[in-house]
Amino acid sequence: MNPNERRILESLTEKAQSAEAIAQKAGVSSNTAYSAFATLEVAGYAKLDKAERVIARLTPEGLAYLKQGTPERRLIIVLKQPMSPEAAAENAGLPNEQRLIAIQWAKRNNWVKMATTAGKTVLELVSDAESPLEAAIKAIGTGEADAEKMDKEAVRLLRSRNLTQLFAKKEAAAAITPAGKTALMQAEETAALTPELLRTGAWKTTKFRPYDVGASTTHALPGKKHVLQMLADEVRTILIQMGFKEMNGPMVESAFWNFDMMFFPQNHPNRDMMDTFYLSKPRETGLPDSKLVERVKAVHESGWTTGSKGLGYSWSETEAARAILRPHTTPASYRYMAHMALLGKGVEKPGKYFMVNRVFRNESIDRTHLPEFQQIEGFVIDKDLNFRHLMGQIAEFYKHLGITKLRFKPVFNPYTEPSAEIFGFHPSLNRWIEIGNSGMFRPETLKPLDIGENVIAWGLALERAAMILFDIDDIRDVMGNECKLEWLREFPSAPAILR
Ligand code: PHE
Numbered sequence: 001m002n003p004n005e006r007r008i009l010e011s012l013t014e015k016a017q018s019a020e021a022i023a024q025k026a027g028v029s030s031n032t033a034y035s036a037f038a039t040l041e042v043a044g045y046a047k048l049d050k051a052e053r054v055i056a057r058l059t060p061e062g063l064a065y066l067k068q069g070t071p072e073r074r075l076i077i078v079l080k081q082p083m084s085p086e087a088a089a090e091n092a093g094l095p096n097e098q099r100l101i102a103i104q105w106a107k108r109n110n111w112v113k114m115a116t117t118a119g120k121t122v123l124e125l126v127s128d129a130e131s132p133l134e135a136a137i138k139a140i141g142t143g144e145a146d147a148e149k150m151d152k153e154a155v156r157l158l159r160s161r162n163l164t165q166l167f168a169k170k171e172a173a174a175a176i177t178p179a180g181k182t183a184l185m186q187a188e189e190t191a192a193l194t195p196e197l198l199r200t201g202a203w204k205t206t207k208f209r210p211y212d213v214g215a216s217t218t219h220a221l222p223g224k225k226h227v228l229q230m231l232a233d234e235v236r237t238i239l240i241q242m243g244f245k246e247m248n249g250p251m252v253e254s255a256f257w258n259f260d261m262m263f264f265p266q267n268h269p270n271r272d273m274m275d276t277f278y279l280s281k282p283r284e285t286g287l288p289d290s291k292l293v294e295r296v297k298a299v300h301e302s303g304w305t306t307g308s309k310g311l312g313y314s315w316s317e318t319e320a321a322r323a324i325l326r327p328h329t330t331p332a333s334y335r336y337m338a339h340m341a342l343l344g345k346g347v348e349k350p351g352k353y354f355m356v357n358r359v360f361r362n363e364s365i366d367r368t369h370l371p372e373f374q375q376i377e378g379f380v381i382d383k384d385l386n387f388r389h390l391m392g393q394i395a396e397f398y399k400h401l402g403i404t405k406l407r408f409k410p411v412f413n414p415y416t417e418p419s420a421e422i423f424g425f426h427p428s429l430n431r432w433i434e435i436g437n438s439g440m441f442r443p444e445t446l447k448p449l450d451i452g453e454n455v456i457a458w459g460l461a462l463e464r465a466a467m468i469l470f471d472i473d474d475i476r477d478v479m480g481n482e483c484k485l486e487w488l489r490e491f492p493s494a495p496a497i498l499r
Contacts, residue, residue, distance in 0.1 A: 005036045005039055008026045012176035017174065019033040022174065044180070045176065045179055045180030046180055052170055053171050054146070054147040055146060056164045057167065071099075072111065074102065075092050075103065079123060082122040084122055085121070086099075112125055133163075136150060136164075190207065190208055231498070234401070235462065239378065247353045247355045249357070253324055254284075254321060255322040255324055257334055257335055258327070258328070260296050261338075262330065266313070266315065267313075278324050283322065288338065292338060292448060293320070296315075298310075300313070308442075327360060328359050333353065334445065337455075338449050349382060351381050352378070352380045354379075355378075359372070359374070361373075367473065374461070374463065380393060385440070385453075386456075390457075390458070391408055394458055398424070403465060407424075407432060408421070415441060416442060419437070422437065426468050433464055435461055435464040438456070440457070
Protein backbone atom coordinates (compact mmCIF):
# COMPACT_ATOMS: atom_id res chain seq x y z
CA MET A 1 0.00 0.00 0.00
CA ASN A 2 1.29 3.43 -0.84
CA PRO A 3 0.56 6.34 1.54
CA ASN A 4 -2.46 7.51 -0.48
CA GLU A 5 -3.95 4.03 -0.59
CA ARG A 6 -3.37 3.76 3.12
CA ARG A 7 -5.06 7.09 3.81
CA ILE A 8 -8.00 6.07 1.68
CA LEU A 9 -8.28 2.70 3.40
CA GLU A 10 -8.33 4.54 6.72
CA SER A 11 -11.24 6.68 5.46
CA LEU A 12 -13.35 3.68 4.50
CA THR A 13 -16.11 2.39 6.72
CA GLU A 14 -18.34 -0.65 6.58
CA LYS A 15 -20.90 1.49 4.81
CA ALA A 16 -20.03 2.12 1.16
CA GLN A 17 -18.98 5.67 0.36
CA SER A 18 -18.49 7.25 -3.01
CA ALA A 19 -15.06 7.99 -4.39
CA GLU A 20 -15.91 11.68 -4.21
CA ALA A 21 -16.83 11.52 -0.56
CA ILE A 22 -13.72 9.50 0.27
CA ALA A 23 -11.53 11.79 -1.80
CA GLN A 24 -12.72 14.69 0.27
CA LYS A 25 -12.19 12.89 3.58
CA ALA A 26 -8.73 11.71 2.64
CA GLY A 27 -7.74 14.98 1.03
CA VAL A 28 -6.93 13.53 -2.36
CA SER A 29 -8.36 14.05 -5.84
CA SER A 30 -11.29 11.88 -6.83
CA ASN A 31 -9.16 10.37 -9.57
CA THR A 32 -6.68 9.23 -6.92
CA ALA A 33 -9.57 7.82 -4.91
CA TYR A 34 -10.83 5.93 -7.96
CA SER A 35 -7.51 4.29 -8.73
CA ALA A 36 -6.90 3.50 -5.04
CA PHE A 37 -10.33 1.87 -4.93
CA ALA A 38 -9.26 -0.44 -7.73
CA THR A 39 -5.98 -1.37 -5.99
CA LEU A 40 -7.68 -1.92 -2.63
CA GLU A 41 -10.34 -4.07 -4.27
CA VAL A 42 -7.72 -6.29 -5.91
CA ALA A 43 -5.92 -6.61 -2.56
CA GLY A 44 -9.21 -7.67 -1.00
CA TYR A 45 -9.17 -4.70 1.38
CA ALA A 46 -12.23 -2.97 -0.06
CA LYS A 47 -15.54 -4.08 -1.48
CA LEU A 48 -16.67 -1.92 -4.39
CA ASP A 49 -20.15 -1.01 -5.47
CA LYS A 50 -19.89 -0.06 -9.07
CA ALA A 51 -22.89 1.52 -10.73
CA GLU A 52 -23.81 3.55 -13.74
CA ARG A 53 -26.06 6.45 -12.77
CA VAL A 54 -28.10 8.83 -14.87
CA ILE A 55 -27.41 12.34 -13.75
CA ALA A 56 -29.01 15.61 -14.68
CA ARG A 57 -27.20 18.89 -15.26
CA LEU A 58 -28.73 22.20 -16.11
CA THR A 59 -28.36 23.59 -19.61
CA PRO A 60 -27.17 27.20 -19.93
CA GLU A 61 -30.81 28.20 -20.08
CA GLY A 62 -31.56 26.17 -16.97
CA LEU A 63 -28.61 27.83 -15.22
CA ALA A 64 -29.97 31.25 -16.20
CA TYR A 65 -33.33 30.26 -14.67
CA LEU A 66 -31.53 29.14 -11.55
CA LYS A 67 -29.91 32.52 -11.22
CA GLN A 68 -32.75 34.83 -12.25
CA GLY A 69 -35.77 32.66 -11.57
CA THR A 70 -38.07 31.11 -14.15
CA PRO A 71 -39.94 33.48 -16.48
CA GLU A 72 -43.22 32.56 -14.73
CA ARG A 73 -41.69 33.41 -11.32
CA ARG A 74 -40.34 36.67 -12.62
CA LEU A 75 -43.79 37.40 -13.99
CA ILE A 76 -45.67 36.90 -10.75
CA ILE A 77 -43.18 38.79 -8.64
CA VAL A 78 -44.42 42.01 -10.21
CA LEU A 79 -48.08 41.15 -9.68
CA LYS A 80 -48.53 43.19 -6.51
CA GLN A 81 -51.87 44.15 -7.98
CA PRO A 82 -53.85 42.88 -10.96
CA MET A 83 -52.56 44.11 -14.26
CA SER A 84 -52.67 43.20 -17.90
CA PRO A 85 -50.38 40.37 -19.01
CA GLU A 86 -48.51 42.71 -21.31
CA ALA A 87 -47.86 45.19 -18.53
CA ALA A 88 -46.73 42.42 -16.17
CA ALA A 89 -44.34 40.98 -18.77
CA GLU A 90 -43.07 44.43 -19.47
CA ASN A 91 -42.56 45.18 -15.79
CA ALA A 92 -40.82 41.81 -15.27
CA GLY A 93 -38.39 42.65 -18.07
CA LEU A 94 -39.12 39.43 -19.87
CA PRO A 95 -37.84 39.13 -23.40
CA ASN A 96 -40.51 38.69 -26.06
CA GLU A 97 -40.00 34.99 -26.58
CA GLN A 98 -40.52 34.26 -22.86
CA ARG A 99 -43.64 36.25 -22.34
CA LEU A 100 -46.17 33.69 -23.56
CA ILE A 101 -44.39 30.85 -21.79
CA ALA A 102 -44.36 32.82 -18.54
CA ILE A 103 -48.10 33.48 -18.68
CA GLN A 104 -48.90 29.89 -19.64
CA TRP A 105 -46.83 28.38 -16.80
CA ALA A 106 -48.06 30.85 -14.24
CA LYS A 107 -51.57 29.72 -15.13
CA ARG A 108 -50.69 26.04 -15.07
CA ASN A 109 -49.08 26.45 -11.69
CA ASN A 110 -52.29 28.00 -10.50
CA TRP A 111 -50.39 31.07 -9.49
CA VAL A 112 -52.61 33.45 -11.40
CA LYS A 113 -56.13 33.69 -12.68
CA MET A 114 -57.53 35.75 -15.51
CA ALA A 115 -60.09 38.37 -14.62
CA THR A 116 -61.82 41.12 -16.49
CA THR A 117 -61.76 44.63 -15.17
CA ALA A 118 -63.34 47.44 -17.18
CA GLY A 119 -63.50 45.17 -20.21
CA LYS A 120 -59.81 44.42 -20.00
CA THR A 121 -58.15 41.10 -19.20
CA VAL A 122 -55.93 41.25 -16.14
CA LEU A 123 -53.75 38.75 -14.25
CA GLU A 124 -54.42 38.33 -10.59
CA LEU A 125 -52.02 36.61 -8.18
CA VAL A 126 -53.49 33.56 -6.48
CA SER A 127 -50.46 31.73 -5.06
CA ASP A 128 -46.69 31.88 -5.21
CA ALA A 129 -45.87 28.36 -3.95
CA GLU A 130 -42.70 26.87 -5.34
CA SER A 131 -43.40 24.75 -8.40
CA PRO A 132 -42.01 21.24 -8.81
CA LEU A 133 -39.93 22.57 -11.72
CA GLU A 134 -38.37 25.24 -9.57
CA ALA A 135 -37.64 22.68 -6.89
CA ALA A 136 -35.96 20.48 -9.47
CA ILE A 137 -33.84 23.34 -10.80
CA LYS A 138 -32.65 24.13 -7.28
CA ALA A 139 -31.96 20.49 -6.58
CA ILE A 140 -29.67 20.22 -9.57
CA GLY A 141 -28.13 23.59 -8.91
CA THR A 142 -24.79 24.34 -10.53
CA GLY A 143 -23.74 20.70 -10.03
CA GLU A 144 -25.64 17.60 -10.81
CA ALA A 145 -28.41 15.44 -9.45
CA ASP A 146 -29.31 11.80 -9.66
CA ALA A 147 -32.05 11.87 -12.28
CA GLU A 148 -33.42 8.56 -11.12
CA LYS A 149 -34.07 9.93 -7.67
CA MET A 150 -35.79 13.05 -8.91
CA ASP A 151 -39.51 13.55 -9.49
CA LYS A 152 -40.18 11.99 -12.87
CA GLU A 153 -42.63 14.63 -13.94
CA ALA A 154 -40.22 17.40 -13.01
CA VAL A 155 -37.47 15.79 -15.04
CA ARG A 156 -39.79 15.42 -17.98
CA LEU A 157 -40.73 19.07 -17.74
CA LEU A 158 -37.15 20.22 -17.45
CA ARG A 159 -36.29 18.26 -20.55
CA SER A 160 -39.26 19.44 -22.52
CA ARG A 161 -38.27 23.01 -21.76
CA ASN A 162 -34.64 22.24 -22.59
CA LEU A 163 -33.51 23.18 -19.10
CA THR A 164 -31.63 20.01 -18.34
CA GLN A 165 -29.49 17.40 -20.03
CA LEU A 166 -29.08 13.83 -18.85
CA PHE A 167 -25.72 12.01 -18.70
CA ALA A 168 -24.67 8.48 -17.89
CA LYS A 169 -21.96 8.43 -15.18
CA LYS A 170 -19.84 5.56 -13.90
CA GLU A 171 -19.56 5.53 -10.15
CA ALA A 172 -17.91 3.58 -7.43
CA ALA A 173 -18.50 3.39 -3.74
CA ALA A 174 -16.25 1.43 -1.43
CA ALA A 175 -16.60 -0.25 1.95
CA ILE A 176 -13.78 -1.74 4.02
CA THR A 177 -13.52 -5.55 4.25
CA PRO A 178 -12.33 -7.62 7.25
CA ALA A 179 -9.02 -8.13 5.42
CA GLY A 180 -8.76 -4.38 5.02
CA LYS A 181 -9.22 -3.92 8.76
CA THR A 182 -6.53 -6.48 9.48
CA ALA A 183 -4.18 -4.75 7.09
CA LEU A 184 -4.77 -1.48 8.93
CA MET A 185 -4.16 -3.11 12.30
CA GLN A 186 -0.98 -4.73 11.13
CA ALA A 187 0.29 -1.36 10.17
CA GLU A 188 -0.25 -0.36 13.76
CA GLU A 189 1.98 -3.16 15.04
CA THR A 190 4.84 -2.31 17.32
CA ALA A 191 8.36 -2.70 16.02
CA ALA A 192 10.35 -3.14 19.21
CA LEU A 193 9.94 -4.86 22.52
CA THR A 194 10.85 -2.24 25.11
CA PRO A 195 11.56 -2.58 28.86
CA GLU A 196 8.40 -0.54 29.31
CA LEU A 197 6.29 -3.11 27.47
CA LEU A 198 7.80 -5.86 29.62
CA ARG A 199 7.37 -4.02 32.90
CA THR A 200 3.74 -3.11 32.33
CA GLY A 201 2.85 -6.46 30.85
CA ALA A 202 1.54 -4.63 27.80
CA TRP A 203 3.55 -7.01 25.62
CA LYS A 204 0.80 -9.57 26.12
CA THR A 205 -1.68 -7.57 24.10
CA THR A 206 0.75 -5.75 21.84
CA LYS A 207 0.93 -6.81 18.22
CA PHE A 208 4.52 -7.02 17.07
CA ARG A 209 5.51 -6.42 13.51
CA PRO A 210 7.07 -9.54 11.94
CA TYR A 211 10.72 -9.28 11.02
CA ASP A 212 11.52 -8.46 7.43
CA VAL A 213 14.52 -10.68 6.93
CA GLY A 214 15.12 -9.14 3.53
CA ALA A 215 15.58 -5.63 4.94
CA SER A 216 19.05 -4.17 4.82
CA THR A 217 20.80 -3.78 8.13
CA THR A 218 23.84 -2.16 9.62
CA HIS A 219 27.04 -3.99 8.85
CA ALA A 220 27.82 -6.36 11.72
CA LEU A 221 31.06 -8.23 12.25
CA PRO A 222 30.22 -11.03 14.63
CA GLY A 223 32.62 -13.74 15.68
CA LYS A 224 32.55 -16.67 13.31
CA LYS A 225 34.54 -19.63 12.14
CA HIS A 226 37.67 -19.02 10.16
CA VAL A 227 37.31 -19.99 6.51
CA LEU A 228 39.79 -22.84 6.95
CA GLN A 229 37.89 -24.13 9.96
CA MET A 230 34.68 -24.08 7.94
CA LEU A 231 36.39 -26.08 5.25
CA ALA A 232 37.85 -28.53 7.79
CA ASP A 233 34.36 -29.10 9.19
CA GLU A 234 33.01 -29.71 5.71
CA VAL A 235 35.83 -32.14 4.97
CA ARG A 236 34.98 -34.03 8.15
CA THR A 237 31.34 -34.24 7.14
CA ILE A 238 32.19 -35.51 3.68
CA LEU A 239 34.58 -38.18 4.93
CA ILE A 240 32.16 -39.37 7.59
CA GLN A 241 29.47 -39.56 4.90
CA MET A 242 31.90 -41.63 2.82
CA GLY A 243 32.14 -44.10 5.71
CA PHE A 244 35.41 -42.93 7.32
CA LYS A 245 36.04 -42.93 11.07
CA GLU A 246 38.01 -40.13 12.68
CA MET A 247 41.37 -40.81 14.37
CA ASN A 248 43.70 -38.60 16.36
CA GLY A 249 47.43 -38.26 17.08
CA PRO A 250 49.94 -35.99 18.84
CA MET A 251 51.49 -32.87 17.32
CA VAL A 252 54.72 -33.49 19.22
CA GLU A 253 55.80 -36.76 17.69
CA SER A 254 58.75 -39.08 17.96
CA ALA A 255 61.04 -39.67 15.01
CA PHE A 256 60.12 -43.33 15.49
CA TRP A 257 56.49 -42.92 14.46
CA ASN A 258 57.15 -40.15 12.01
CA PHE A 259 60.13 -41.74 10.18
CA ASP A 260 61.36 -45.12 11.40
CA MET A 261 58.02 -46.82 11.38
CA MET A 262 57.57 -45.44 7.88
CA PHE A 263 60.87 -46.83 6.58
CA PHE A 264 62.67 -43.50 6.30
CA PRO A 265 66.39 -44.35 6.66
CA GLN A 266 68.06 -42.60 9.61
CA ASN A 267 70.73 -39.98 8.74
CA HIS A 268 69.43 -39.75 5.24
CA PRO A 269 68.40 -36.70 3.21
CA ASN A 270 64.89 -38.15 3.17
CA ARG A 271 64.39 -36.90 6.72
CA ASP A 272 65.43 -33.38 5.74
CA MET A 273 63.08 -33.61 2.80
CA MET A 274 60.26 -33.05 5.23
CA ASP A 275 61.83 -29.85 6.65
CA THR A 276 61.23 -31.16 10.12
CA PHE A 277 61.38 -29.01 13.24
CA TYR A 278 63.39 -30.91 15.89
CA LEU A 279 62.58 -30.01 19.47
CA SER A 280 65.05 -29.23 22.25
CA LYS A 281 62.46 -29.38 25.03
CA PRO A 282 61.79 -32.26 25.22
CA ARG A 283 64.69 -33.55 23.20
CA GLU A 284 63.45 -37.11 23.35
CA THR A 285 60.20 -38.98 23.69
CA GLY A 286 59.57 -42.52 24.79
CA LEU A 287 59.55 -45.42 22.34
CA PRO A 288 56.65 -47.87 21.99
CA ASP A 289 56.46 -51.56 22.89
CA SER A 290 59.92 -53.17 22.54
CA LYS A 291 58.63 -55.94 20.29
CA LEU A 292 57.60 -53.36 17.71
CA VAL A 293 60.89 -51.45 18.13
CA GLU A 294 62.84 -54.70 17.57
CA ARG A 295 60.89 -55.46 14.42
CA VAL A 296 61.38 -51.94 13.00
CA LYS A 297 65.12 -52.13 13.76
CA ALA A 298 65.26 -55.47 11.93
CA VAL A 299 63.35 -54.12 8.94
CA HIS A 300 65.76 -51.20 8.59
CA GLU A 301 68.88 -53.31 9.05
CA SER A 302 68.02 -56.43 7.05
CA GLY A 303 64.40 -56.37 5.89
CA TRP A 304 63.27 -58.77 8.59
CA THR A 305 60.57 -61.14 7.21
CA THR A 306 59.10 -58.52 4.89
CA GLY A 307 60.82 -59.89 1.78
CA SER A 308 62.83 -56.65 1.59
CA LYS A 309 66.63 -56.50 1.84
CA GLY A 310 66.36 -53.62 4.31
CA LEU A 311 68.51 -50.51 4.26
CA GLY A 312 71.77 -52.07 5.48
CA TYR A 313 72.90 -49.82 8.30
CA SER A 314 73.04 -49.94 12.08
CA TRP A 315 69.72 -48.56 13.39
CA SER A 316 69.85 -46.21 16.40
CA GLU A 317 67.23 -46.11 19.15
CA THR A 318 68.43 -42.67 20.25
CA GLU A 319 67.79 -41.23 16.81
CA ALA A 320 64.32 -42.82 16.80
CA ALA A 321 63.48 -41.31 20.18
CA ARG A 322 64.06 -37.71 19.05
CA ALA A 323 61.13 -35.36 19.58
CA ILE A 324 59.81 -33.40 16.64
CA LEU A 325 56.82 -31.32 15.58
CA ARG A 326 55.07 -33.65 13.18
CA PRO A 327 55.64 -32.60 9.55
CA HIS A 328 52.75 -34.79 8.38
CA THR A 329 49.74 -36.58 9.85
CA THR A 330 50.66 -40.04 8.50
CA PRO A 331 52.28 -41.20 11.79
CA ALA A 332 48.78 -41.01 13.27
CA SER A 333 47.66 -43.67 10.77
CA TYR A 334 50.52 -45.94 11.85
CA ARG A 335 49.84 -45.28 15.51
CA TYR A 336 46.24 -46.16 14.91
CA MET A 337 47.08 -49.39 13.09
CA ALA A 338 49.62 -50.29 15.81
CA HIS A 339 47.26 -49.45 18.62
CA MET A 340 44.61 -51.76 17.23
CA ALA A 341 47.19 -54.45 16.59
CA LEU A 342 48.58 -54.21 20.13
CA LEU A 343 45.12 -54.41 21.63
CA GLY A 344 44.98 -57.73 19.86
CA LYS A 345 41.92 -56.70 17.94
CA GLY A 346 43.74 -55.84 14.81
CA VAL A 347 42.52 -52.92 12.74
CA GLU A 348 38.87 -53.15 11.84
CA LYS A 349 38.90 -54.51 8.30
CA PRO A 350 37.79 -53.43 5.89
CA GLY A 351 38.23 -50.06 7.50
CA LYS A 352 38.40 -46.39 6.52
CA TYR A 353 40.01 -43.80 8.79
CA PHE A 354 40.77 -40.09 8.56
CA MET A 355 41.87 -37.03 10.43
CA VAL A 356 42.14 -33.32 9.66
CA ASN A 357 44.88 -31.71 11.69
CA ARG A 358 47.83 -29.39 11.89
CA VAL A 359 51.38 -30.13 10.72
CA PHE A 360 54.60 -28.09 10.82
CA ARG A 361 57.41 -27.66 8.31
CA ASN A 362 60.47 -25.47 8.37
CA GLU A 363 59.81 -24.15 4.87
CA SER A 364 60.37 -20.77 3.32
CA ILE A 365 57.10 -18.90 3.17
CA ASP A 366 55.59 -18.01 -0.20
CA ARG A 367 52.16 -17.78 -1.78
CA THR A 368 51.55 -21.52 -1.49
CA HIS A 369 53.65 -22.36 1.58
CA LEU A 370 53.26 -21.68 5.30
CA PRO A 371 55.23 -23.26 8.16
CA GLU A 372 51.96 -24.48 9.62
CA PHE A 373 49.14 -26.02 7.66
CA GLN A 374 46.52 -28.72 7.89
CA GLN A 375 46.51 -32.14 6.38
CA ILE A 376 43.59 -34.34 5.53
CA GLU A 377 45.02 -37.75 6.32
CA GLY A 378 43.22 -40.91 5.32
CA PHE A 379 43.70 -44.60 4.79
CA VAL A 380 41.62 -47.59 3.75
CA ILE A 381 42.59 -51.12 4.65
CA ASP A 382 41.24 -54.23 2.90
CA LYS A 383 42.40 -57.38 1.16
CA ASP A 384 42.26 -56.58 -2.53
CA LEU A 385 42.77 -52.84 -2.66
CA ASN A 386 44.82 -51.51 -5.55
CA PHE A 387 46.02 -48.19 -6.90
CA ARG A 388 42.78 -47.66 -8.84
CA HIS A 389 40.87 -47.75 -5.56
CA LEU A 390 43.24 -45.13 -4.20
CA MET A 391 42.69 -42.79 -7.14
CA GLY A 392 38.95 -43.45 -6.97
CA GLN A 393 38.65 -42.62 -3.26
CA ILE A 394 40.62 -39.41 -3.69
CA ALA A 395 38.63 -38.33 -6.75
CA GLU A 396 35.38 -39.17 -4.94
CA PHE A 397 36.37 -37.07 -1.95
CA TYR A 398 37.35 -34.05 -4.04
CA LYS A 399 34.19 -34.38 -6.10
CA HIS A 400 32.10 -33.95 -2.94
CA LEU A 401 34.13 -30.88 -2.17
CA GLY A 402 33.56 -29.47 -5.67
CA ILE A 403 37.03 -30.04 -7.12
CA THR A 404 36.92 -32.17 -10.25
CA LYS A 405 40.01 -31.21 -12.26
CA LEU A 406 42.60 -33.61 -10.83
CA ARG A 407 45.89 -35.10 -12.01
CA PHE A 408 48.01 -37.87 -10.48
CA LYS A 409 51.75 -37.79 -10.91
CA PRO A 410 54.17 -40.60 -9.90
CA VAL A 411 56.44 -39.68 -7.00
CA PHE A 412 58.77 -41.31 -4.49
CA ASN A 413 57.85 -41.81 -0.82
CA PRO A 414 59.90 -44.10 1.44
CA TYR A 415 56.75 -45.65 2.87
CA THR A 416 54.52 -46.10 -0.19
CA GLU A 417 54.78 -47.93 -3.46
CA PRO A 418 53.34 -47.02 -5.88
CA SER A 419 52.97 -43.35 -4.91
CA ALA A 420 51.39 -40.35 -6.57
CA GLU A 421 51.23 -36.65 -6.03
CA ILE A 422 47.84 -35.11 -6.62
CA PHE A 423 47.43 -31.87 -8.54
CA GLY A 424 44.32 -29.74 -8.77
CA PHE A 425 43.65 -26.97 -11.28
CA HIS A 426 43.54 -23.48 -9.82
CA PRO A 427 41.29 -21.43 -12.14
CA SER A 428 42.56 -17.91 -11.52
CA LEU A 429 46.22 -18.88 -11.15
CA ASN A 430 45.53 -20.85 -14.33
CA ARG A 431 47.89 -23.64 -13.36
CA TRP A 432 47.97 -27.00 -11.66
CA ILE A 433 48.96 -26.81 -7.99
CA GLU A 434 49.97 -29.70 -5.78
CA ILE A 435 47.17 -30.51 -3.39
CA GLY A 436 48.26 -33.85 -1.90
CA ASN A 437 50.37 -36.96 -1.87
CA SER A 438 49.29 -40.59 -1.75
CA GLY A 439 50.26 -44.18 -2.16
CA MET A 440 49.98 -47.78 -1.01
CA PHE A 441 51.80 -48.50 2.25
CA ARG A 442 54.82 -50.75 1.75
CA PRO A 443 55.03 -54.17 3.43
CA GLU A 444 58.16 -52.87 5.25
CA THR A 445 55.83 -50.59 7.19
CA LEU A 446 52.88 -52.96 7.59
CA LYS A 447 54.43 -56.32 8.41
CA PRO A 448 55.85 -55.16 11.80
CA LEU A 449 52.18 -54.46 12.70
CA ASP A 450 51.11 -57.93 11.47
CA ILE A 451 49.06 -56.35 8.71
CA GLY A 452 48.95 -58.46 5.56
CA GLU A 453 46.16 -56.53 3.85
CA ASN A 454 46.60 -53.73 1.38
CA VAL A 455 46.43 -50.17 2.66
CA ILE A 456 45.79 -47.19 0.40
CA ALA A 457 46.56 -43.82 2.00
CA TRP A 458 46.87 -40.11 1.37
CA GLY A 459 47.70 -36.78 2.93
CA LEU A 460 45.93 -33.80 1.37
CA ALA A 461 46.59 -30.14 2.02
CA LEU A 462 43.50 -28.37 3.36
CA GLU A 463 44.86 -24.92 2.46
CA ARG A 464 45.47 -25.87 -1.16
CA ALA A 465 41.88 -27.08 -1.51
CA ALA A 466 40.77 -23.77 0.02
CA MET A 467 42.87 -21.86 -2.53
CA ILE A 468 41.08 -23.60 -5.38
CA LEU A 469 37.59 -23.49 -3.87
CA PHE A 470 37.64 -19.88 -2.69
CA ASP A 471 39.88 -18.53 -5.41
CA ILE A 472 42.71 -17.56 -3.07
CA ASP A 473 45.96 -16.86 -4.90
CA ASP A 474 48.13 -16.26 -1.85
CA ILE A 475 47.69 -18.40 1.27
CA ARG A 476 49.32 -15.66 3.36
CA ASP A 477 46.10 -13.64 2.87
CA VAL A 478 44.22 -16.25 4.84
CA MET A 479 46.61 -17.47 7.55
CA GLY A 480 49.40 -15.96 9.56
CA ASN A 481 50.49 -12.46 10.53
CA GLU A 482 50.04 -11.03 7.03
CA CYS A 483 46.47 -12.23 6.60
CA LYS A 484 43.90 -9.88 5.11
CA LEU A 485 41.51 -9.23 7.96
CA GLU A 486 39.03 -7.42 5.71
CA TRP A 487 38.76 -10.40 3.41
CA LEU A 488 38.34 -12.79 6.32
CA ARG A 489 35.67 -10.56 7.88
CA GLU A 490 33.69 -10.33 4.70
CA PHE A 491 33.95 -14.02 3.96
CA PRO A 492 30.42 -15.43 4.24
CA SER A 493 29.62 -17.54 7.30
CA ALA A 494 28.01 -20.10 5.06
CA PRO A 495 29.69 -19.96 1.64
CA ALA A 496 27.43 -21.29 -1.09
CA ILE A 497 30.23 -23.58 -2.21
CA LEU A 498 30.05 -25.48 1.10
CA ARG A 499 26.29 -25.77 1.24
N1 PHE B 1 52.53 -37.90 4.34
C1 PHE B 1 52.51 -37.45 2.98
C2 PHE B 1 52.79 -35.95 2.91
O1 PHE B 1 52.81 -35.32 3.91
C3 PHE B 1 51.22 -37.75 2.31
C4 PHE B 1 50.98 -39.22 2.21
C5 PHE B 1 50.16 -39.83 3.14
C6 PHE B 1 51.49 -39.93 1.16
C7 PHE B 1 49.90 -41.19 3.02
C8 PHE B 1 51.22 -41.29 1.03
C9 PHE B 1 50.43 -41.89 1.96
O2 PHE B 1 52.97 -35.41 1.83
